[in-house]
Amino acid sequence: MKKHFPLFISVEKKKVLVIGAGKVALRRISVLQDFGADITVIAKSVPGDQKERIECLHREGKINLMEREFRPADILTDYFMIIAASDDNDLNRNIVALGREKGILVNSASCREDCDFYFPAIAAKDNIVVGIAGDGSDHRAVADLAAKVRREL
Numbered sequence: 001m002k003k004h005f006p007l008f009i010s011v012e013k014k015k016v017l018v019i020g021a022g023k024v025a026l027r028r029i030s031v032l033q034d035f036g037a038d039i040t041v042i043a044k045s046v047p048g049d050q051k052e053r054i055e056c057l058h059r060e061g062k063i064n065l066m067e068r069e070f071r072p073a074d075i076l077t078d079y080f081m082i083i084a085a086s087d088d089n090d091l092n093r094n095i096v097a098l099g100r101e102k103g104i105l106v107n108s109a110s111c112r113e114d115c116d117f118y119f120p121a122i123a124a125k126d127n128i129v130v131g132i133a134g135d136g137s138d139h140r141a142v143a144d145l146a147a148k149v150r151r152e153l
Ligand SMILES: C[C@@]1(CC(=O)O)C2=NC(=C\c3[nH]c(c(CCC(=O)O)c3CC(=O)O)Cc3[nH]c(c(CC(=O)O)c3CCC(=O)O)/C=C3\N/C(=C\2)[C@@H](CCC(=O)O)[C@]3(C)CC(=O)O)/[C@H]1CCC(=O)O
Pocket: 024, 027, 028, 107, 108, 109, 110, 111, 112, 113, 115, 117, 118, 119, 120, 121, 122, 132, 133, 134, 135, 136, 137, 138, 139, 140, 142, 143, 144, 146, 147
């Protein structure tokens, strides 16, 4: 499988659209907001396990939450990055196609082939950021190595 080049890039104040507010979306939202991204979340509903954290981020003005179905018109050209993290694989595929039409970097949580970039596992401390990604074939191995690196840091 294909290996990806790690590009350490600023997302500070850049507009990021996340579709979905479930487990995967929240993991990514948490990382991106730590790095200062300007995040909009569109989700039909916020699942119970993620509700408290997502609503808290929204109340504190750290994300802009729209609790409704995704619409194609949501893909605006000023997004720097789009993360399709709904649990509807067809919708994620559609979002990727719409984003690519507009030249926006896209990532799909449900299909590695649909990703312009992979979302890495992150370990960070002080002035060091470690991003870990595999070739897409073993997510568990990536998560396990990240846990080890976090313990080391
Ligand atoms: C690193 C991490 C970052 C993050 O997600 O934040 C991450 N996956 C993590 C965990 C994880 N992923 C999955 C499970 C559950 C099952 C399992 O154990 O396998 C778990 C465990 C869990 O969720 O706990 C399932 C899964 N993942 C992908 C698919 C679709 C596919 O492969 O096509 C499916 C099948 C979905 C299904 O079956 O429906 C795809 C991708 N997942 C990636 C990243 C990208 C590069 C991966 C790489 O580098 O190899 C890539 C290619 C694209 C992307 O999403 O960017 C994170 C660890 C974070 C940490 O520990 O800090």
